[in-house]
Amino acid sequence: GNSVTQMEGPVTLSEEAFLTINCTYTATGYPSLFWYVQYPGEGLQLLLKATKADDKGSNKGFEATYRKETTSFHLEKGSVQVSDSAVYFCALSPNYGGSQGNLIFGKGTKLSVKP
Amino acid sequence: DSGVTQTPKHLITATGQRVTLRCSPRSGDLSVYWYQQSLDQGLQFLIQYYNGEERAKGNILERFSAQQFPDLHSELNLSSLELGDSALYFCASSVESERDTQYFGPGTRLTVL
Numbered sequence: 001g002n003s004v005t006q007m008e009g010p011v012t013l014s015e016e017a018f019l020t021i022n023c024t025y026t027a028t029g030y031p032s033l034f035w036y037v038q039y040p041g042e043g044l045q046l047l048l049k050a051t052k053a054d055d056k057g058s059n060k061g062f063e064a065t066y067r068k069e070t071t072s073f074h075l076e077k078g079s080v081q082v083s084d085s086a087v088y089f090c091a092l093s094p095n096y097g098g099s100q101g102n103l104i105f106g107k108g109t110k111l112s113v114k115p
Numbered sequence: 116d117s118g119v120t121q122t123p124k125h126l127i128t129a130t131g132q133r134v135t136l137r138c139s140p141r142s143g144d145l146s147v148y149w150y151q152q153s154l155d156q157g158l159q160f161l162i163q164y165y166n167g168e169e170r171a172k173g174n175i176l177e178r179f180s181a182q183q184f185p186d187l188h189s190e191l192n193l194s195s196l197e198l199g200d201s202a203l204y205f206c207a208s209s210v211e212s213e214r215d216t217q218y219f220g221p222g223t224r225l226t227v228l
Binding site (some may be wrong): 032034036041042043044045046049051078089092095102103104106107108 | 117119148150157158159160163171203205207214215216217218219220221222
């Protein structure tokens with residue numbers, strides 16, 4: 001079946017440090033891949049997405065590349081800020097039939113950035 | 116602000132009771148999705164509606180049901196509540212042409228005592 005595995009948190013970094021959050025997936029066919037972010041007390045917001053192999057999604061300094069050969073979609077940011085503190089979710093959407101749009105999420109990784 | 120609204124924000128009730136959660140999608144979005152976020156299960160897809168019709172079911176219990184009304188708002192009904200149903204329930208919406216780009220509401224936190 002379809003599943004997403006992402007690195008366990010919490011992750012604590014100092015401001016301006018480099019961030020990597022690992023995400024791997026198992027899926028039938030060619031899913032779309034996403035990173036969502038959840039700030040404290042809020043709903044999820046789409047951070048970035050990629051719909052096919054080798055696509056790079058990017059937004060607000062974050063980026064992730066769809067790697068089919070390693071079934072991965074790792075999130076990176078070169079210099080984190082305190083305002084990036086949140087929970088980050090990797091997700092996939094199957095691209096077949098009625099399952100399209102039924103997002104399958106990883107467990108989430110909590111990021112805390114210290115000044 | 117995603118444009119998706121959910122009410123109520125918090126709900127506290129007792130085991131065995133029934134509650135209704137409400138969601139209004141973004142203007143123009145015909146698809147509505149419900150998700151449950153709990154500590155042990157994480158974020159799970161429950162059910163999807165498109166223009167009033169059920170389109171897909173995920174890990175939704177038989178005690179739970181949903182519907183989407185002609186004005187496109189949706190309700191999730193949870194009955195015979197158990198302690199384990201305590202969770203955050205999110206609604207999301209999307210346009211048909213981009214079903215995998217979903218906009219989430221702020222959620223309803225359900226506490227079953």
